[in-house]
Amino acid sequence: MKILEPLSVYERTGFEQGLASGLGAALTHIEVRSNAPKGFAALPESSVEPDMERIGHTVAAREGIALVRVPDTGGTGSPSAALDLSLAAVRLGVVRRMLRLAVERLTGRMSGGSPLMHLQLLQGQVADIAAEAAELSAGLSRLDETVSPIVREDLHARVHDMSLRVTGFFGAEGYIADHPARVHHVSALVANVWCSSLVDRTRPTRTTQERNGHGF
Template structure:
């Protein structure tokens, strides 16, 4: 059983401990049952619907517009330990609506209600074929035409692409060069063309999308014209730490699997655990789990206390937790021997699931740049 003593840390209030119990009970009963890695679309829909019915999506898409980052992180920590797709389904309902929650968009009100209930899926469309980490290089355009905007361009690596009911889309509106000339919009899913679905090692709904003279009214704008970069960064400032929380959940799963293997597997007539190298691997993983948890929940606590920007702390949390999770998954697979590389065996699934976390919402290299620049500005 995964250690839950971290819930007694001073980062948390009674409501967070009650929330953790609620999410844990739901995940233990439903996450694995509703997860089918061979049907990522169907699983994502089923998981979101079940979480919506249970009321869990109130944290990802709050009706009062107040995001509690500790609740988001606790949910991702717990869900990822049970199922990567369960974590994904929850996270995208939050990230895909986060900009609207933070900055508002009146026409999206009914969409938010559907996302909260699990009736619709949400998506965050920022990355492009030639613009991933470099947001200022976005080429999708938004051109004013009377009271409307017309969007043209492509987005790629879009989670829930092709199955989302609505997209938060960032486009170049031209108020200024570079990052200062972007604007964010809410675009209903029916206006988006799917160019291709993208298959990845750990199945998730991903797609490349096209916007072909997509016309939307100015009321679909999120934030002020030209503030798209601000909207994107504010959203990521909330959700980047939650990626670390997902990595933490995967890491806890890896540590659990490692301990179970070490104490049940015999080697030379004694438990595998009796080997000093095995004990060293377990100790290293345990230290990395706690270090990740401290960084993740520090960042979440700071944000919930009203700290205006937690980019440094969120980047530290994401960087350490995702890199640590990858090391823990590797140790887990190594100690399982041949079973560690058997397709769909628990260690092999874990290894595939943690890999992408080191890339999305800012690759590890980008997090190091953010942290280093923050240090020079102190």
């Protein structure tokens, strides 16, 4: 399958509309029944069909995403590099969305009479994540579906690392089901359901040459 939209479109959807909308956009050109890995899928609630068996997951449901078993239709569940990349872009958009919310939270919370966001350490941490997100976004714009599985896996690993760091800005709130930071945990779940590049952990770590070859 080829990527039918610039990856920046998927990133923008994740940033502006959230994970469920981004996932829906990434799956637009995917035949779910024949491509669901091992008969499982993560779908926006609006895409669940009557004969799909739901797998209860409270946190995913709060993000508008359902985990389902897909009836066997003889499909191969073949991996898709294009979907890997589209979802990486969506997840990056979600990281940027939540980083903005984290800055608002840190600006509104006080310590010693000043907003937490005025602390130099926090400013540096926010700036580092913003810079890394911009770098990754630029790198994504140069990729297509011919990129190797190792590069795709590295993309998702980097997005996940940023997600964890952004979650940390919310303190204990970032780990409860009714806080918006739950999206990071659901984002990782969606990636592990759909992304072929995350299935085989026996591959060697991505080489410096491969990283430099793609500019990020």
